[in-house]
Amino acid sequence: MRLYLIVIIILPFLTKAQNNYLDFGTSNTLDIVTWNLEWFPKNGNITIDSLKSIIEKIDADVYAFQEIDNIGSFNILKNQLLGYSGLVKNTSNLNLAFLYKNLITIDSSYSILDDYDYVFAGRTPFVLEINYNGMNLNIFNNHFKCCGDGTLNLGDSSDEENRRLQAMNYLKNYIDNNNYSNAIVLGDLNDLIEDNIYDNIFISVINDSLNWKIVDDHIPNQITSNWSFPNWPSHLDHIILSKSLLPLVNDQQLDVKTIRVDNYFQNFYQYDNTISDHLPVGLRLNINPTNLNEIKDSKETNIEFFNLNGQKIKTIKKGNLMIRKSDRKSEKIILIKK
Numbered sequence: 001m002r003l004y005l006i007v008i009i010i011l012p013f014l015t016k017a018q019n020n021y022l023d024f025g026t027s028n029t030l031d032i033v034t035w036n037l038e039w040f041p042k043n044g045n046i047t048i049d050s051l052k053s054i055i056e057k058i059d060a061d062v063y064a065f066q067e068i069d070n071i072g073s074f075n076i077l078k079n080q081l082l083g084y085s086g087l088v089k090n091t092s093n094l095n096l097a098f099l100y101k102n103l104i105t106i107d108s109s110y111s112i113l114d115d116y117d118y119v120f121a122g123r124t125p126f127v128l129e130i131n132y133n134g135m136n137l138n139i140f141n142n143h144f145k146c147c148g149d150g151t152l153n154l155g156d157s158s159d160e161e162n163r164r165l166q167a168m169n170y171l172k173n174y175i176d177n178n179n180y181s182n183a184i185v186l187g188d189l190n191d192l193i194e195d196n197i198y199d200n201i202f203i204s205v206i207n208d209s210l211n212w213k214i215v216d217d218h219i220p221n222q223i224t225s226n227w228s229f230p231n232w233p234s235h236l237d238h239i240i241l242s243k244s245l246l247p248l249v250n251d252q253q254l255d256v257k258t259i260r261v262d263n264y265f266q267n268f269y270q271y272d273n274t275i276s277d278h279l280p281v282g283l284r285l286n287i288n289p290t291n292l293n294e295i296k297d298s299k300e301t302n303i304e305f306f307n308l309n310g311q312k313i314k315t316i317k318k319g320n321l322m323i324r325k326s327d328r329k330s331e332k333i334i335l336i337k338k
Contacts, residue, residue, distance in 0.1 A: 021263040024282045025059030030132045032139065033058060033259065034186040034237055035280035036066040036228075039094075041073045043274050048077050050274050054261055055081060060282065061101050062130070066123075066143040066188045067276075068095040089126040089141075096126040096141045096187075105131040112140075113174060119166040121145035133287045137245075138180045140171065142187035144201075152199040164191050165201040172204050172212070175242075185240040188278065193238060194220045205240055214240050215249060215256045216281055226258045228279045230268060237281045248285040255284040 025031040041047035055063065068074050071088050074097055078086040081099070087109050088097040100106065107129040114124050126141040144167050148160030156162060168189070175183050191201045193214050205212045219226060220235045228237035239256060241249070249255045259280045262271040 021260045022054060022057040024259055024284075025061065026284065028286070028288060029255075030062075030137075030285040030287050031060040032062045032064070032184065032186070032239075032283045032285070033060040033280045034064045034066075034141070034188070034239060034283075036143070036188040036237060036276060036278035038067050038276035038278060039069045040065070040067060040276075041070060041077075042276065047274060048073060048080070052077060052080050054264065054275070055084075055099070057264075058259060058261075058280070058282070061104055061132075062128070062139065063099040063280075064128075064139060064141040064186055065097040065099065066094070066141070068097045069093055071095065087126075087128070091124070092122045094123060094143065096123060096143060098126070098128045098139070098141065100128070100130070107131055107136070113170055116167070116170050119145070119163045119170065121163065125171055135182065135287050137182045137184060138175075140175070140183065140185045140187075142167075142171070142185065142189060144168075144188065144190045146190045150195075150199060152201065161191070161199065161201060164189070165203075168201050169204050172208075176211070181242065181244050183242040184245065184283070186238065186281075186283070188236055189238045190236050192220070192234060192236070193217055202238075202240075211243050212240060213243060213246055214238060215246075215252055215283065218253060218256075219258060219281075225262075225268075226260070228258050228281050229277065230262075230279065231272070231277050237278060239281060239283050241283075245285065248287055250284075250286050255286075257282060 024033070037051070041051075065074075068088055071090060074086065074088055078084060078099060083102050084099055085102055086097060086099040088095050089111055091111070098109070109126070109128050112125050112127055113120065117124055120142075121144065123143045128139045128141070130137050130139065145160050145163045148164075150161070152161040152165060153159040154162055171185065175185070189201075193200070193202050193216075195201075197203055197206075200206065202214060205214060216235070216239050219228075224230060224233040227233050227235035229235065259282050261275065261279055262268040265271040265274065
């Protein structure tokens with residue numbers, strides 16, 4: 001009598017219900033994801049193959065990655081993804097990278113604040129300038145210094161929290177002083193936005209609420225499994241928008257969220273062993289330009305014009321505008337570019 005060994009292979013990709021955890025990108029929004037890939041590729045070709053399937057299912061337009069250890073492996077991943085291109089900032093063994101759909105118009109990419117390499121832990125910001133539906137946006141990819149004791153020591157230049165504070169301040173000042181009107185700051189910022197004001201590295205952003213908004217600030221109030229770094233647990237991966245972009249976020253709870261990729265696997269530990277100890281955080285922006293003449297010809301009588309700072313204007317000039325249209329029953333805001 002022969003004995004047969006039956007081997008059952010359990011794939012990380014399971015049921016349709018689990019696939020739904022990855023639903024994020026839509027055909028009528030600009031979808032951006034920040035994701036620390038932890039020494040990519042963490043598990044060699046298994047990581048590359050798994051990540052390829054996940055990226056295709058998330059279906060975002062732009063991915064901002066941190067911790068690309070092997071650029072050759074990143075290029076393999078990029079080349080396996082139909083309709084995508086990518087860029088890597090080759091500065092250290094933990095590189096920043098962008099992956100984006102070919103339908104996205106890339107205006108330029110570059111590094112900034114290289115004179116402050118120390119406070120950025122050798123990973124100065126990587127910028128991608130894009131155009132989507134006639135709107136220019138600037139995406140700042142970051143990976144701040146890790147670790148620390150949770151207490152900000154302003155008298156110690158080597159203090160991890162102090163280095164992150166300086167990095168945040170340098171970055172904000174750079175953006176403010178160079179007139180980036182549609183700025184998206186994101187990445188593994190390695191600190192808590194809910195810290196008290198004395199230890200909070202984001203205090204300059206929090207205090208400038210007229211111009212900036214941390215749009216993932218609701219996530220720390222959710223269950224810990226929705227945090228981007230569940231192992232600690234803590235929420236360390238953030239998205240900060242200039243106020244001009246806030247009208248394009250329809251519902252912050254739905255349009256800014258941690259994408260539960262771990263639920264696509266048997267459990268978080270399998271995800272951690274295959275991909276990363278961080279979960280991705282996604283942003284959806286509703287950018288749908290509308291022809292100005294069509295709006296002028298509309299039968300709706302209550303039409304008001306605003307600039308992207310939310311200020312009501314009477315004279316329409318070239319540039320990005322918001323139009324508030326009201327039929328007394330409902331109201332919607334449309335972004336246009338004349």
